[in-house]
């Protein structure tokens with residue numbers, strides 16, 4: 001039940017984007033930049049973005065040595081390079097949108113911890129450097145074992161430094177992205193879940209929940225962008241997207257912490273970093289993969305416990321720490337690491353399945369969606 005005022009002025013938009021994660025917001029940025037006079041609306045079901053973009057670790061990463069070697073087991077060199085290119089372009093684009101300061105970009109070093117069973121990977125450093133030199137004019141990896149002792153790690157056989165990765169402040173980046181698109185005239189409605197959409201010859205109807213009036217609100221747009229990542233199947237049941245929950249914790253500040261920078265181990269399944277004197281540590285999805293294929297935000301006690309154990313035994317041996325926060329975020333995976341960036345029709349465009357690399361590739365996906373629709 002709409003009033004005449006609502007029907008005439010408040011439900012029609014030129015472009016509607018579903019999802020206010022990094023992909024939805026950068027899509028809004030590029031769509032509005034291309035069409036300043038057009039109305040652009042972002043719909044977000046949560047009061048805050050409620051997927052992965054405000055829950056991640058903030059690694060501006062291109063891929064660790066063992067991750068790239070693992071990818072090469074199922075993908076060709078060209079496919080692996082294509083993904084590397086996408087990450088590189090995405091990170092450059094994110095910096096070009098907001099600037100380094102507004103995303104808190106820093107390069108404090110990036111390292112992969114290598115354990116006894118992975119030592120063979122070290123023989124492939126030269127090969128990987130050669131491969132990636134097709135995209136960057138420097139070596140990506142070098143052995144840097146001297147830092148193991150300096151950082152105080154235990155049980156680590158070797159450490160590989162990645163020379164082309166950095167870190168961002170995820171909260172700062174998302175806050176500034178929201179502010180930027182809002183200042184351009186993009187409208188963002190939060191607490192608005194899209195239930196379905198219907199295409200007609202000249203427009204798309206977007207059906208939203210409207211709990212206060214106990215009914216549905218139908219918005220209308222000329223073009224629709226679906227940027228709902230792990231939650232894509234709700235609107236696109238055929239989408240080949242499997243959710244993957246990520247468990248994260250952060251410690252309270254650690255006196256005299258010996259390292260800064262970002263760190264990965266076990267093919268990228270575990271990752272930790274220094275943030276304001278604390279350690280943010282996440283991962284472990286591989287030890288309970290089936291349970292973690294969910295869109296529910298809940299702690300997995302077994303994985304959280306394994307993170308704490310690894311902190312005690314590998315990262316901070318002999319050092320007391322306290323946990324400050326534990327949380328989860330939901331990623332989206334598929335049969336390959338390639339994201340889905342495609343037109344669904346001439347009016348509907350889809351950018352989902354960012355894997356564990358949406359910070360890196362998200363802005364490039366937003367750019368591609370805006371280009372595709374024009």
Ligand SMILES: Cc1cc2nc3c(=O)[nH]c(=O)nc-3n(C[C@H](O)[C@H](O)[C@H](O)COP(=O)(O)OP(=O)(O)OC[C@H]3O[C@@H](n4cnc5c(N)ncnc54)[C@H](O)[C@@H]3O)c2cc1C
Nearest residue numbers: 019021023045050051052053056059194246329357358359
């Ligand atoms: C723990 C963790 C650590 C990570 N670490 C890194 C990292 O260090 N580096 C990196 O590059 N990547 C990392 N990632 C991955 C990265 O965060 C994601 O790939 C990226 O944020 C995905 O962005 P997105 O915009 O596609 O999706 P999301 O951020 O999930 O946004 C989708 C939005 O759509 C909304 N939505 C869904 N359905 C509806 C609906 N029906 N109606 C309205 N709104 C809807 C959701 O609420 C959500 O806000 C990590 C992810 C997690 C979970």
